[in-house]
Amino acid sequence: MQDSRAAAPIAYFEEMQSAEVVNSRMGADIPPRLHQVMTSIVNHLHAAIKEIEPTHEEWLAAIQFLTSTGQMCNDWRQEYILLSDILGVSMLVDAINHRRPSGATPNTILGPFYVADAPHYEHGRSICLDGKGEPLVVKGQVLGVDGQPIPGAQIEVWQTNDDGFYDVQQQGIQPESNLRGIFTADDGGGYWFKSVKPRHYPIPDDGPVGKLLRAMGRHPNRASHLHFIVSAPGYETVITHIFAPDCQYLPDDTVFGVKKELIADFDKVEDLKQAQALGLSTPFWRVNWNFCLAPAKAAA
Amino acid sequence: MQDSRAAAPIAYFEEMQSAEVVNSRMGADIPPRLHQVMTSIVNHLHAAIKEIEPTHEEWLAAIQFLTSTGQMCNDWRQEYILLSDILGVSMLVDAINHRRPSGATPNTILGPFYVADAPHYEHGRSICLDGKGEPLVVKGQVLGVDGQPIPGAQIEVWQTNDDGFYDVQQQGIQPESNLRGIFTADDGGGYWFKSVKPRHYPIPDDGPVGKLLRAMGRHPNRASHLHFIVSAPGYETVITHIFAPDCQYLPDDTVFGVKKELIADFDKVEDLKQAQALGLSTPFWRVNWNFCLAPAKAAA
Numbered sequence: 165m166q167d168s169r170a171a172a173p174i175a176y177f178e179e180m181q182s183a184e185v186v187n188s189r190m191g192a193d194i195p196p197r198l199h200q201v202m203t204s205i206v207n208h209l210h211a212a213i214k215e216i217e218p219t220h221e222e223w224l225a226a227i228q229f230l231t232s233t234g235q236m237c238n239d240w241r242q243e244y245i246l247l248s249d250i251l252g253v254s255m256l257v258d259a260i261n262h263r264r265p266s267g268a269t270p271n272t273i274l275g276p277f278y279v280a281d282a283p284h285y286e287h288g289r290s291i292c293l294d295g296k297g298e299p300l301v302v303k304g305q306v307l308g309v310d311g312q313p314i315p316g317a318q319i320e321v322w323q324t325n326d327d328g329f330y331d332v333q334q335q336g337i338q339p340e341s342n343l344r345g346i347f348t349a350d351d352g353g354g355y356w357f358k359s360v361k362p363r364h365y366p367i368p369d370d371g372p373v374g375k376l377l378r379a380m381g382r383h384p385n386r387a388s389h390l391h392f393i394v395s396a397p398g399y400e401t402v403i404t405h406i407f408a409p410d411c412q413y414l415p416d417d418t419v420f421g422v423k424k425e426l427i428a429d430f431d432k433v434e435d436l437k438q439a440q441a442l443g444l445s446t447p448f449w450r451v452n453w454n455f456c457l458a459p460a461k462a463a464a
Numbered sequence: 465m466q467d468s469r470a471a472a473p474i475a476y477f478e479e480m481q482s483a484e485v486v487n488s489r490m491g492a493d494i495p496p497r498l499h500q501v502m503t504s505i506v507n508h509l510h511a512a513i514k515e516i517e518p519t520h521e522e523w524l525a526a527i528q529f530l531t532s533t534g535q536m537c538n539d540w541r542q543e544y545i546l547l548s549d550i551l552g553v554s555m556l557v558d559a560i561n562h563r564r565p566s567g568a569t570p571n572t573i574l575g576p577f578y579v580a581d582a583p584h585y586e587h588g589r590s591i592c593l594d595g596k597g598e599p600l601v602v603k604g605q606v607l608g609v610d611g612q613p614i615p616g617a618q619i620e621v622w623q624t625n626d627d628g629f630y631d632v633q634q635q636g637i638q639p640e641s642n643l644r645g646i647f648t649a650d651d652g653g654g655y656w657f658k659s660v661k662p663r664h665y666p667i668p669d670d671g672p673v674g675k676l677l678r679a680m681g682r683h684p685n686r687a688s689h690l691h692f693i694v695s696a697p698g699y700e701t702v703i704t705h706i707f708a709p710d711c712q713y714l715p716d717d718t719v720f721g722v723k724k725e726l727i728a729d730f731d732k733v734e735d736l737k738q739a740q741a742l743g744l745s746t747p748f749w750r751v752n753w754n755f756c757l758a759p760a761k762a763a764a
Contacts, residue, residue, distance in 0.1 A: 191680065205512060208512035217560050231537045251506060
């Protein structure tokens with residue numbers, strides 16, 4: 165077998181072997197991972213171009229799209245991550261890096277609205293500080309994939325308010341740390357808290373990515389969900405969502421965040437006694453949800 | 465056969481069929497060409513990611529590279545075209561759009577230094593206005609692929625000066641329209657002009673693309689060349705180069721511009737009589753070069 169990295173450069177461009185010509189130019193002593201990554205990128209890029217056969221004008225439109233996507237980015241807006249999201253790339257990279265044993269809670273992307281240093285709360289506390297929306301009670305256990313409870317596990321939650329905005333999107337309008345909180349599982353691995361039913365919301369769609377979505381006949385909305393990070397010593401941390409089953413955007417969440425294992429039952433409770441016992445009015449929503457953590461992987 | 469454009473959306477993300485999930489979301493009534501292009505891009509993008517299996521950090525590095533490449537662009541710098549150039553994409557797109565009959569002069573990319581409205585000159589005139597460099601005489605014919613001369617064909621030439629810069633890169637330093645000119649073929653299809661031997665030069669390498677080139681163990685230099693646009697009514701316009709055979713960067717021109725059919729013989733002439741007849745000193749360089757034009761394609 166010939167070592168491809170030691171291949172002599174192919175000097176002159178030929179349409180038929182265009183990717184081979186480009187890849188043959190890489191230095192023999194560059195980091196092997198960079199060599200592997202660039203070889204794969206060039207191979208697939210040239211294969212796509214040979215399949216598409218772009219006109220000069222289409223090529224220029226692609227150049228202009230890539231340029232304007234970069235120029236839309238600033239300290240608080242990352243248009244290339246949005247592009248990665250709406251093309252399913254973010255979810256794919258997440259899936260590749262978080263393959264888990266059967267039964268473990270699947271991972272999802274973190275999203276741009278996570279904020280560190282959320283308040284720590286006692287069980288039963290409501291994370292909703294603005295009083296808007298339909299009441300929700302979330303209750304469950306943190307378990308290992310063996311079914312054993314994990315006392316002391318940390319459950320961090322964040323979500324939109326009833327207007328479809330995170331607190332960080334509405335500073336000065338929503339109370340600080342609205343709809344964020346950290347809970348610690350009890351001796352039986354149990355947790356519970358009050359909140360409100362989350363709402364769907366659009367990703368920012370006033371830039372090149374929004375224009376592309378519209379051109380592709382797609383909408384910019386995320387299905388309504390709660391975000392969670394669940395962690396415990398000795399277990400792999402899981403970043404995940406719970407999705408509401410009745411959201412109109414569940415079948416076509418624009419960033420492909422929905423996994424069928426993450427769609428919860430949201431039970432509408434009309435019973436006055438249950439509501440009074442929780443200090444709520446009727447109707448309210450109830451979700452029972454267990455998180456199953458996989459053992460931590462050995463350090464590489 | 466099921467029409468793939470009418471396929472029902474696949475609702476939930478699955479690693480194994482990630483590209484199919486993404487492509488199933490496109491609207492059924494979008495322009496067919498956009499549907500085809502995006503399907504191909506998503507398929508190849510997901511295939512590359514599945515082959516590379518990027519870590520989260522590698523994915524983020526890619527996001528940052530794409531962002532900074534966009535942000536490097538301004539009215540006079542197009543970093544994404546540079547990226548397209550150094551990955552062989554520009555030459556591939558050019559090749560796809562300019563497949564020609566055997567014997568016709570191959571096309572190459574226009575490059576960023578072409579300027580319209582170059583001066584029209586009589587045959588024999590020197591296009592070098594700054595007096596720098598080794599004298600060069602270029603002489604030849606414009607022919608059809610049938611070998612018949614094309615009287616009245618227009619030959620436009622532009623090149624670097626002996627310092628490796630185009631006039632537009634050194635405004636106020638080089639004379640205006642230095643090393644640019646348009647000639648009109650005589651009754652026998654003939655042309656000739658004086659100039660100086662072109663020099664190799666680096667593409668702008670102080671941005672993300674230059675950094676990538678260095679990481680890949682590549683240099684930023686273009687092999688020394690003259691640019692030409694040759695046109696005549698009834699023939700396909702050819703945008704092309706002539707390359708000097710003794711340039712050290714001929715085997716690895718950084719934008720893959722070199723085609724072996726475009727490497728000319730540069731003959732060094734020491735003969736004093738020949739030099740005097742042309743009004744030159746010795747030694748000077750002589751290139752004999754014919755352009756062969758293909759018939760214009762019928763309008764689509």
